[in-house]
Each structure stands twice: as structure tokens, then as C-alpha cells.
Amino acid sequence: MDVLAYLIPISLFLGAIGLAGFFWTLRHRQYEDPDGDAQRILSDEWDEHPKP
Amino acid sequence: MPGVSTPGFSACPACAVAPAAEDLAQRAEQTAAAGAAGRLMLSLPTAHCATCMSTVERGLRAVPGVRDARVNLTLKRVAVEAAPGVDAAQLIEVLAGLGYEAHELDPGVLSATEADRQGRDLLMRLGVAGFAMMNVMLLSVAVWSGAEAETRDLFHWISALIALPTVAFAGQPFFRSALAALKARRLGMDVPISLAILLAAGLSLFETIEGGRHAYFDAAVSLTFFLLAGRYLDHRTRAVARSAAQELAALEVPRALRLRDGQEAEVPIAELRVGDLIRLRPGGRAPADGVVTEGASELDRSLLTGESLPSQAAPGTHVSAGEVNLTGPLILRVTAAGRDSALYRMADLVAVAESAKNKYTSLADRAARIYAPGVHLLSLVAFLGWLWISGDLRLAVNIAVAVLIITCPCALGLAVPAVVTAASGRLFRKGLLIKDGTALERLAEVDAVVFDKTGTLTLGTPEPMNLGDHPTADLQLAAALAQGSSHPLARALAQRVAARGLTPVAVTDLREVPGYGVEGRWQGRRVRLGRAEWLQASPEAATATYLDTGAGTPRAFTFTDRLRPGAEAAVRGLAAQGKAVHLISGDSPAAVRAMAERLGIARWQAGALPADKAARLAEMAAEGHKVLMVGDGLNDTAALAAAHVSVSPASALDAARVASDIVLLGTDLAPLAEAAHLSRRAVRRIKENFAISAAYNLIAVPIALMGLATPLAAALAMSASSITVSLNALRLR
DSSP: OTHHHHHHHHHHHHHHHHHHHHHHHHHTTTTSOHHHHHHHTTOSOOOSSOOO | OHHHHOOSTTTOHHHHHHHHHHTHHHHHHHHHHHHHHTEEEEEOTTOOSHHHHHHHHHHHHTSTTEEEEEEETTTTEEEEEEOTTOOHHHHHHHHHHHTOOOEEEOSOTHHHHHHHHHHHHHHHHHHHHHHHHHHHHHHHHHHHTTOOHHHHHHHHHHHHHHHHHHHHHHTHHHHHHHHHHHHTTOOOTHHHHHHHHHHHHHHHHHHHHHTOSOOOHHHHHHHHHHHHHHHHHHHHHHHHHHHHHHHBOOOSOSEEEEEETTEEEEEEGGGOOTTOEEEEOTTOBOSSEEEEEEOOEEEEOHHHHOOOSOEEEOTTOEEOTTOEEOSSOEEEEEEEOGGGSHHHHHHHHHHHHHHHSOOOOOHHHHHHHHHHHHHHHHHHHHHHHHHHHHOOHHHHHHHHHHHHHHHSOHHHHHHHHHHHHHHHHHHHHTTEEEOSTTHHHHHHTOOEEEEOIIIIIEEEEEEESOGGGSOHHHHHHHHHHHTTOOOHHHHHHHHHHHHTTOOOOOOEEEEEETTTEEEEEETTEEEEEEOHHHHTOOOOSSEEEEEEOSSSSOEEEEEEEEEOTTHHHHHHHHHHTTOEEEEEOSSOHHHHHHHHHHHTOOEEEOSOOHHHHHHHHHHHHHTTOOEEEEOOSHHHHHHHHHSSEEEEETTSOHHHHHHOSEEEOSSOOTHHHHHHHHHHHHHHHHHHHHHHHHHHHHHHHHHHHTTOOOHHHHHHHHHHHHHHHHHHHHTTO
16 A cells, blocks of 8 residues: 555646646636637637747 | 525615716716727627637727727627727617627626635635545545545544645635625525535544544535535626626716816816806717806707607707707706706616615525425434433434534535526526526416506607608708718618618708708708607608798608517517516606507506606506516616616616616517526426425435434435436526
8 A cells, every 4th residue: 555655646646737737717808708719719710939 | 596696786776877977977087098908898699609609709800999809708709809999889880780789888897806816715715626626536436435444544634634725725705705605694595505515524624533434524625515506607697797787888978078167178077066158069978067157059868767759959948857859959058967957866766766675585595494404403403312322422422413414505605696697697698697697486476467668669760650641852962961961860861762772962052950950952952851840840740840941831741659670579479478567757647648559558658757667667566566677777766776677778778777787788689588487487496496405404314313424425416416406407498
């Protein structure tokens, strides 16, 4: 059962990365227009860069 | 739950009306500031697809001065970054050309970002709770599947390490509102919720320290998670509704042109005093009550009185704040400004109607009222009972907490928000904005519908009736003269003639005679278009304007008010659902009767004053009817506030929109019938959800009372009921 000593911290760490990612998306306002984002993927207009 | 999280505005429309009117001037300054920054917001009720988005964005970016445009489909609006010179009216016209209806939103979006911050805050807590729930659940599964002694203790300790900070952070919204409820000596849904979360966490910590078998960390965290999910849905629905409904740009004029010592100066309305002279330009709305001292014109009083016909104004005529000057410039001597003006008196009427209105208790509140004391009583009984039977305090506390956790209103907390989110999402896609969370429930109870006429069933724009009766040459001449005026009848006439593909003839010396009509010279003759008495024509019974070609008798062009699209469908649909449809208008009997007959409405009343409308609604309420009021004008505002539930179109006056529970974003009235139908289904779903969560409790509570509940059983009951309830709500979509 010694393996638990590694596995539990690892799983918690991976989870925390996910949580940090969620915070990042939240702070960058990625949940403001879920309907629009779902539709925008169908648009044939695209650009190489995000707007300056 | 709802009582605590409701941010005042929807609970009492009247409270919102008065301040809304008060800080008009302030708001105008904000608007001006935001306008200077070049940020414009437009509501786009009809946008619905990827093509709409790219068409709108491309179309707007092509407008000179526009730097960027981005559509938000969820909120159905577009944000435009533009140079200071670009104004909303110009963009609305561009969008109309592309086939999209648009309304200006108040760009002082401070309130919207505020609400948005709250939403992000909830979402962050939800994320933390979700993360903790997954990890604690994993550890708990190991314990449930037979981890013993030290391993179990270790897992419990790790769970505690994750769960306790999570509960402390993510549970704050519940703790705060529970505290507020207790301070107000009420027992809302948040009190049992907070108690269950805190007791579950506390007891588990104690058991962990003691090396006990059962810890409820997973329950504490998943409770927080599910309830936060419900709370977030609730917030989202309300935030979407609030942003658009509140920010539709105000129609009232925030500023006035004051004349003093021959000097003209623009001043905020608040600075107007009785006796001041103000200039009212054609097309402008009167900022205060006054008497005409100079000039002749016509006034559109429809928003205040519901009259569809413009009335004549000459020196001595009384003008009320909110009326629109149509043709010539007027000078008014202010007789009442600010609080004393007709506009404010109307707002007072709303306050009276509102205070007379019974406060509606939402289904969720009613459920909480039975539920909260029941839960506390049940755990107390479990605690005392087991203490008496076994004499073991720890066992008794354990069982009492298990009862509290199992009965905890996870499903109940989701039952209403999940359904309301699904239903209002569907209605929003149809162009209906639910402003108040309980509006759907109230709409479901409605058995009578009262419509206003001008501006509600009709668009408030006239439509020529008898163009076919006139020779082409007369039409071309009439159109040429009509172009010289911004009077609604003239504009409609010019537009409809142009729509027939006829080009106006060239008329020289075109001149508007304010209050009477337009005159000019054509082929050496004096030609005129205007009022009957001016042309010495015999007046028709219907709304009409007259053309004098300089030869023969004047010809009459008759008009009717254009029906709002979907009006017929809405009336028919509501009648088919067994609701009594009424038409109450301030307009003349002839016009109202014609409209009632056209739509098949048997019950109608004409010439109703604002107070009459409100009184009639109170009368109907006293007869036991639940009335839906649909109206748009200031004259409807009191009635809107007095009604059981109320709807106003987006084009309605600010005060009317604030007083109503539901706003129609599009021009189309047809979704109204569907909304009534959908609301009934939504309420059925809410009740089903209550039944589902009650059924789970019926099974789980006896088990918990017998002391047989394990953390596993609690987790199963909680998750299963929450998911069932959410899925049931989704059937509405």
C-alpha cells in the first residue's frame, strides 16, 4: 500500500491543475456566451491571430 | 432560498419606477460618457445562428467609424466599439437593412458587469466544490469498499483536508443568506442547508479525530456542489433577464432646452422650475408639463392616453410631460416639473397599485415554509429518540446528522431553478424575457387577459387604407407633399406610395404649416395636404389626411393603425386556452370597436383613463380572476403593476417595462400564447420535481431514522434525486 503515498498526492496535483485551468478560463471570460461559441465553430470565417 | 437571493428590483416594480425616473438625468450623463468612450450596446432579439452572427458583425464593421463588433448570442446583443461620432440610431438602421431588428441598450452597463461578477464568483465556488467533491468521493469509495483501521483514518484525514477549506469557501453564499434569514427571524431554505453542511463537516471531523467508522465529508461537499449548481442556474436566468430588460434605452428626455433672456441653454430636467420657458422641437418629447405660449403643432399623446390620433396644439394648449411634438416648434411655459409633473403622478399611481397588490409567494417559498421546520423537527426527534433508547450521545448525534443530511433539500434546491432555467431559456429564444423568477408561476395561473390597444395590439404606426381608390397622379402628388413633413401620417403615406413603385412628382415651395399640414406649388397651382378644416373638406369618420390638388374637391386618405404581427395569433391562442380576452383602451370607441371586431374580442372598453384601467383590473382581481395585462404606455403602467402578471413590448415606455414581469423583445406578439402554455407545463414540472424529492425522502428518511443510513446511502440518495430532478426539468427544452 506504500504506493498510495505517491498516488494520492499525484491525483490531487492533477486535479489541482484542472482547477487552475478552470480559474484561468473563468478569469478570461470564456463562459460569457456559450450559445455563441457553439455557433461560431460553424462559421467559415477564420483568422490566424487573435485581435491585437 | 429565493427570498434571500432576490435582488429587490423584481420584487417591487414600483420601488424601481420611482428611482428609475429620479436618476434619469444622472443616467443620461452616464450614457453620454459611455457614448464618448465609443461603446454601444444593441439588443438583437432575432439573432439565432452562426450566419446571423457573421452577417451582423460584418455588416457593422463595414460602417465607417466602427472599430469592432461582437455578437453575444446567449444574451442576444451586440457590443460595438466605434468612433465617438457613430450613434446607435445609425447602426440600428444598418441592421434593419440586413434584416435584423435591433434596440438600443443603455451603454452604462455598470449593473451588467456587476451581476456578471456575481455570476463568476458563484461559478468559481462551484468549480472548487466540484473539484473537492470528485476527490473526496474517490477517497470515500475506498472507505466504502472496505478500507480498515489506519488506511481508513488516513483517507478520512485527507478528505478533511480537502473538504473543510472547500466548505468554508464554497458554502459562503448559503451561510451568509442563512445568517440574514435568522437575523430577520425567518426560517428560509438556507438555514437547514447551512446547518446540514456545517453539522456534516463538524461531525465528520470529530469522528475522524476519534477514529470513527463513518465520516460524511463527501456529503458535506456534494451538498454544497449541487446546491451551488441550483443557485448558479437561478442567478444566470435572472442576470440574463435583468441586463436586457433594464438597459433598453430610456424614452424619456433627460434634458430640456430652456429659454432665458433670449438665450437658449440645454439643462437637465431636474433644474427646470415652474414658469421657465422651454423650447420643444418637432419630434421631441415634452420634458415637463406646460402651456403652449407660441407656435402651432400637433401632439402625439398615445403613450399617456392611448389615443391613436394626434391632437392639435396652439397657444393655450396644455402639454403633459412625455407627449411628443410632431410638426412645428413649440414654446412652453412650465406649469409643473419634476415630482409634480404628470409623468411622476403616473408613477405614484403605480406605487399605489403596487402596495395594494398581494405579495405572491413562490412555490419554492411555500415548499420551504413546510419543509424547513419539518426537517429540524425530524432530526430533533431522531436525536432525542436515540438518546432515550441507547443513552449514547455520540450515536444519537450521528443519527440526527444522518437524518439532516439525507433530508437536505438538494433536489428541492434544484427543483425550481432547473425548471425556470429550461423554460425561460426556451422563451428567450422565442423573444420573451422573463424578468421575475415567479412570473412563470403566476403566468400559469392566469385565466383572463387584458390587452391595451395602441402600441400593444397595434404598432402605433398608421397605415393608409384606401390608396387603391385614388388615381396614380394624386398618389404621386400626395407623396411629394408628404415628404415635407415628419408627421406620422405623412411619413406612412410617403412610405406606402414609394412601396408601390411610384415616384413623387416635383413640388416647389414645399412648406410645412405647423399644426395643419404641408403646402407647395405644382404646375402653377397651390397644392395642400393636411387637416380637413384647413382644406375646408368634409371630415371623414376615420383617421384621415386630405389632399387639395388645387382643382376639384379635396380627396381623403384614410388610415388605420397597423396591427402588430402575431396579434391575431396571440388573441386566438389565448382564447383557445380558455382565457377571457379583454381590450381596454384610452382611444375613441369607434377605433376600439373596430379593433375588437377585427381580432374577435367580445369584451372591450374605450376611453379608459389610467386610473380606470387599474380600477378595472382590481375589480377583476376581486372577482377572483388572475389577470395578465399586456400594455406599453404610461397610461398602462398602473394597470401593469396591479395585474397578477404583466407583459410589455420592448418598444414600451421605460416605466411600463420596469413595471412588467415579462418583456417581449421582438415585434411579434405571437409567442405570448405559447408562453402561457409553456408556463403551465413548467409549473407542472416544478410540482413533479417536488414530488420526486419527497418520494426520495419517503424512502430514505425511515432508513436514516432507524439508524441504518451510511454515508454511502446518503450519497446515493442525494445524487440520484438531484439528477432525476434536473433531467425532469430538461424535458421542457
